[in-house]
Amino acid sequence: MSVRPIVLLGDPRLRLVGKPVDSFGKYIHELLDDLTETVRKAPGAGLAAPQIGEAVRACVVDVEGQLHELVNPRVVRSQGDDRDLEGCLSIPGYVAYVTRREKVWVVAQNRFGKKIKVSGTGLLGRAFQHEIDHLDGKLYIDYLDSMEELIPVTQGDEEGEPSRAAATALA
Numbered sequence: 001m002s003v004r005p006i007v008l009l010g011d012p013r014l015r016l017v018g019k020p021v022d023s024f025g026k027y028i029h030e031l032l033d034d035l036t037e038t039v040r041k042a043p044g045a046g047l048a049a050p051q052i053g054e055a056v057r058a059c060v061v062d063v064e065g066q067l068h069e070l071v072n073p074r075v076v077r078s079q080g081d082d083r084d085l086e087g088c089l090s091i092p093g094y095v096a097y098v099t100r101r102e103k104v105w106v107v108a109q110n111r112f113g114k115k116i117k118v119s120g121t122g123l124l125g126r127a128f129q130h131e132i133d134h135l136d137g138k139l140y141i142d143y144l145d146s147m148e149e150l151i152p153v154t155q156g157d158e159e160g161e162p163s164r165a166a167a168t169a170l171a
Contacts, residue, residue, distance in 0.1 A: 001030075001033040001034060001036070001037045002034055002037065003034075003037050003038050003041045004034050004035075004038050004052040004053075005052070005053075006038065006042065006047075006051055006052060006089050006090060007050065007051050007052065007053050007090055008090050008091070008092070009090055009091045009139070009141075011053075013050060013053050013055065014050060014051065014090055014134075014137070014139070015137040016050055016055040016137055017055070017135070017136055017137045018048070018049060018050055018055050018056050018057035018058070018134075018135040018136070019055055019056050019057065020056075020057050020072050021056055021057055021058055021071045021072055021109070024071070024109070024111060024112055024113040028056075028058060028071065028111060029111055031049060031054060031056070031058055032058060032060060032069045032071075032111050034052065035047045035048075035049065035052065035058070035059065035060045036060050036062065036067060036069075038052060039060055039062055039089075040062065042089050044062075044089045045061065045062060045063050045123060045127045046059060046060060046061040046062065046063075046127040046128075046130060046131045047059065047060055047089065047131070048131045048132075048134030048135055049135070050134050050135065050137070051089065051090050051134060057071065057072045057073070057135045058070070058071045058072075058135075059073065059131035059132070059134065059135060060131075061124065061127045061128060061131055063120075063123050063124045063127055064123075064124070066124075068118055068128075069110060069111055070106065070108040070109075070116075070118075070128075070131070070132075071108055071109040071110065071111065071113075072108055072109050073106050073107070073108035073128070073131075073132050073135070074106065074107055074108070074132070075101075075104050075105070075106055075128070075129065075132060076105050076106065076107050077104070077105040078101035078102075078103065078104045078105070079101065079102060079103050080101060080102030080103055081099055081100070081101065081102055082099070082100055082101070082102040082122075082125075082126070083097055083098070083099045083100075084097065084098070084100075084126065085097055085098075085151075086098040086100075086126065086130065086140045087140075087153065088130070088139065088140055088141075090139070091139070091140075091141065093152060093153050094150040094151065094152060094153060095150070095151050095153055096140065096141065096144055096149045096150050096151060097149070098140050098143045098144075099143070100125070100126050100129050100130075101125065101129060102121060102125065103119065103120070103121045103125055104119065104120060104125045104128050104129055105117065105118075105119045106118050106119065106120075106128050106132070
């Protein structure tokens, strides 16, 4: 496992559509391990393969101590709407209000190719949607009407507490 550099906005690899994974051997295991170590070091709530320069359909979501490794994920059902602050490790220093589905159901494969089903609301549901968007070459800023909607992230208040904006950054 190793921490990999995160691709930043402006790098064309961030807009590549991930290719489906059909082999579940050493490469995908190492990629998922690297994604996990990198997102935890960042720290973030999730990270997709294109964010470390790999155009494949694999991502990790790490919310509330629960790690989800998703290969070839897709949202199969959703309900409701939720508008909240969202950030991205590939666009450091900024967040914006983004409307996403309130609850999503996702079908994917695990690191061994076995079909899995997961669902999420709140930050978990938002992170699933955010990471799957990365696999399609889409960023949260694509939901904004204008880049002027971006909010600079403060480093924290005088007591050293992180701001709400800083605390809700995803991947």
